[in-house]
Amino acid sequence: MPPTPTPAPPDLILAADLPDRGGVERLLGALAPARPRLKVGLQLFTRYGPDLVRAWSASAGPLFLDLKLHDIPNTVGRAVESLAGLPVEYLTLHALGGRAMLEAAVAARDNAAPGLRLLAVTVLTSHGDTDLAELGIRPPAREAVLRLGGLAHEAGVDGLVCSPLEVSPLREALGPGPDLIVPGIRPAGTARGDQQRVLGPEEALAEGATHLVVGRPILEASDPAAAYLDLKARIDRARSLEPLSDPPSRP
Ligand code: C5P
Numbered sequence: 001m002p003p004t005p006t007p008a009p010p011d012l013i014l015a016a017d018l019p020d021r022g023g024v025e026r027l028l029g030a031l032a033p034a035r036p037r038l039k040v041g042l043q044l045f046t047r048y049g050p051d052l053v054r055a056w057s058a059s060a061g062p063l064f065l066d067l068k069l070h071d072i073p074n075t076v077g078r079a080v081e082s083l084a085g086l087p088v089e090y091l092t093l094h095a096l097g098g099r100a101m102l103e104a105a106v107a108a109r110d111n112a113a114p115g116l117r118l119l120a121v122t123v124l125t126s127h128g129d130t131d132l133a134e135l136g137i138r139p140p141a142r143e144a145v146l147r148l149g150g151l152a153h154e155a156g157v158d159g160l161v162c163s164p165l166e167v168s169p170l171r172e173a174l175g176p177g178p179d180l181i182v183p184g185i186r187p188a189g190t191a192r193g194d195q196q197r198v199l200g201p202e203e204a205l206a207e208g209a210t211h212l213v214v215g216r217p218i219l220e221a222s223d224p225a226a227a228y229l230d231l232k233a234r235i236d237r238a239r240s241l242e243p244l245s246d247p248p249s250r251p
Helices: 021-031 042-048 050-060 073-082 099-112 129-134 141-155 164-174 201-207 224-241
Strands: 012-015 037-041 063-069 088-094 117-121 159-161 179-182 211-214
Touching: 012 224, 021 042, 021 050, 021 224, 037 042, 037 050, 042 050, 042 063, 050 063, 063 073, 073 099, 088 099, 099 117, 099 141, 117 141, 117 179, 129 141, 141 159, 141 164, 164 179, 164 201, 201 211, 201 224
Parallel strands: 012 037, 012 211, 037 063, 063 088, 088 117, 117 159, 159 179, 179 211
Antiparallel strands: none
C-alpha cells in the first residue's frame, strides 16, 4: 500500500451543513483571514457536486467529503475511483457495508487516489441503544463500535468516525495508528439536536480524538463566526496542553 500522508495536529473541522453554498460562503467571508477546514456532506454535495469541492478547496485546502458510502463492493470501489483528482482529504464509508466493500474501497483508493484517507463510520452518533435494538444490532453501541471499528481497521481504512464516548476504547483496542474523527461535540449550553452520544470539545481531545467535527453548535449560534473562533481557540488551547509526543499506548 502506498504511504498515506501524516495527518495534521488535532483541529476543528466545520461541518458545512447549510441548505445553500451562499450561507457557508458568507460565514467563510466573515471568518477571513481564518480558513476553517471544511466537511461537505450529502446536503451540499447532492446539490452542487464536485464543482463545490473544487471551488472551496482553493481557499480551505482539501475537503472532508462525508458521503458515507454503503453499497456493493464494486459500486463503492468505482465511486472511490471517480473521486480521483478531486481535492479531498477524507472520504467516509459505512463499516456496515462489510469487509469486502471496505477492501474494495481501499484497493480503489490505492490505485486511483493515493492521497485520500478513508474513514469508516461505525455507529451513527445519532443512534442510541433503542435504535440499535430496533435495527437488530445488540446494544450497547460501544460494543458494536468496537466490532465494526476492528473490522474496518483490518480492512485497511485510515481511520474511523466515532462518538466522543468511543474514542478511548477504540484507542485502547486499535492503538495510536488510526485517525479518530469525532462528531457529536457539544460545548456546554448548546443543544444536542439529534446527537445522542455527545461530549465537550476539551474532553473529546483528552480522550485522543484526531479531529473534531462540529456543525450546529456553530451554524445555529447567534454569531456563527464568533462561535467558530471561540471553539477553535478552545481546541488550540487544549491541544497545546496535550503533548502530541505522548500518544495513548497500545494494549
Ligand atoms: O451539527 P453537528 O455538530 O451534530 O454535526 C455533526 C456532523 O457530523 C454532521 O455533518 C453529521 O452528518 C456528521 N456525522 C455524525 N455522525 C457520524 C458521522 C458523521 O454526526 N457518525
